[in-house]
Amino acid sequence: MKSDKQEKPGQITLTAGGAVLARMKAIGIDYIFANSGTDFPPIIEGLAEAAAKDINLPHALIMPHENAAMGMAHGYYLATGKTQAVMAHTNVGLANCAIGAINAATEHVPVVLMSGRTPVMEKGRLGARTVPIGWGQEMRDQAALVRESSKWEYELKFPEQVPDVVDRAYAIASSVPKGPTYVSLPREVLCEPCPGDQIDGPLRMQPVPVAPPQASVEQAADILANAKNPVIIAQRGTGTAEAFGRFADLVDQWGIPVVQYWAIQLAIGTEHPMFAGMDPAPWLKDADAVVVIDCLAPWSPDIHDLRADCKVIQVGQNPLYSRFPGRNFAADISLVGETGDVIMMLADAMDRR
Numbered sequence: 482m483k484s485d486k487q488e489k490p491g492q493i494t495l496t497a498g499g500a501v502l503a504r505m506k507a508i509g510i511d512y513i514f515a516n517s518g519t520d521f522p523p524i525i526e527g528l529a530e531a532a533a534k535d536i537n538l539p540h541a542l543i544m545p546h547e548n549a550a551m552g553m554a555h556g557y558y559l560a561t562g563k564t565q566a567v568m569a570h571t572n573v574g575l576a577n578c579a580i581g582a583i584n585a586a587t588e589h590v591p592v593v594l595m596s597g598r599t600p601v602m603e604k605g606r607l608g609a610r611t612v613p614i615g616w617g618q619e620m621r622d623q624a625a626l627v628r629e630s631s632k633w634e635y636e637l638k639f640p641e642q643v644p645d646v647v648d649r650a651y652a653i654a655s656s657v658p659k660g661p662t663y664v665s666l667p668r669e670v671l672c673e674p675c676p677g678d679q680i681d682g683p684l685r686m687q688p689v690p691v692a693p694p695q696a697s698v699e700q701a702a703d704i705l706a707n708a709k710n711p712v713i714i715a716q717r718g719t720g721t722a723e724a725f726g727r728f729a730d731l732v733d734q735w736g737i738p739v740v741q742y743w744a745i746q747l748a749i750g751t752e753h754p755m756f757a758g759m760d761p762a763p764w765l766k767d768a769d770a771v772v773v774i775d776c777l778a779p780w781s782p783d784i785h786d787l788r789a790d791c792k793v794i795q796v797g798q799n800p801l802y803s804r805f806p807g808r809n810f811a812a813d814i815s816l817v818g819e820t821g822d823v824i825m826m827l828a829d830a831m832d833r834r
Contacts, residue, residue, distance in 0.1 A: 497640035511539055514551075551581020565590075571598060579626050586631070630660075657817070774824070
């Protein structure tokens with residue numbers, strides 16, 4: 482962290498508003514998609530303060546609506562694989578983020594979602610309420626707007642918490658299964674000074690990597706290799722470009738049809754000889770093994786029937802989709818991890834057969 486005054490990192494003091502932004506840049510967040518309001522003065526002052534002290538910050542993109550902010554963050558994650566950040570205005574901005582948060586949670590998109598909180602104090606403290614909406618926008622439970630879509634939530638209580646809270650929000654969002662986290666930022670706290678000695682350090686809480694046990698991968702490979710009528714159903718692609726190519730080779734070599742039911746991302750090119758369309762019905766009726774790759778609902782139980790002896794292998798960051806109350810699809814084997822990594826492990830196991 483540099484400064485025109487040649488201050489040492491431990492001597493630099495930022496407002497908490499500036500420290501939140503600086504910490505995000507330090508751990509790898511390059512952009513913040515933001516729609517501002519009355520809670521943002523300490524954020525804007527923090528931008529100016531950090532610029533004056535030559536401190537690196539994420540590039541703040543001013544968004545005309547929070548729906549667009551969430552959509553941009555969602556899309557930029559798909560393009561880069563990097564956790565994103567969105568900052569909104571109190572309860573009204575957070576309410577507009579709710580639809581995007583639902584999408585991000587369903588699609589395993591890591592987003593650190595933040596919004597200001599209406600000032601608690603009516604007077605006597607920097608950042609206290611100054612306009613009528615300071616009363617009108619207060620909620621008893623603001624986080625409830627996105628709680629069902631969030632992996633973790635917290636309200637910043639003291640400025641010195643900034644490095645820990647930002648790191649935790651980032652690490653949890655980036656851990657498998659990935660998804661949104663939410664942090665509430667009270668205006669009074671954002672106005673307070675924050676020590677700068679930990680702002681530019683490395684990430685202190687690393688995301689949790691997850692991979693299936695090798696024994697489960699081998700068991701799945703045995704089922705798939707010995708099946709007479711296997712089929713793969715995919716909805717959200719293969720996770721990585723490397724896995725996309727490896728998956729195409731795998732199904733070609735073994736002659737396994739791939740159905741892309743209600744596809745959001747392609748797992749296989751539509752010109753590939755093993756692309757079997759979008760309707761699983763012709764394939765499920767005779768299938769003795771089904772591999773489900775990151776599908777919320779791989780078929781409709783009211784329409785599609787499986788053979789009693791059919792084995793089902795579920796693959797994905799959260800193969801059983803535990804966030805959803807009702808999802809009762811069979812899972813004889815569940816392979817949990819980054820989709821691309823699991824596909825590569827399964828392909829290696831199939832190669833050995």
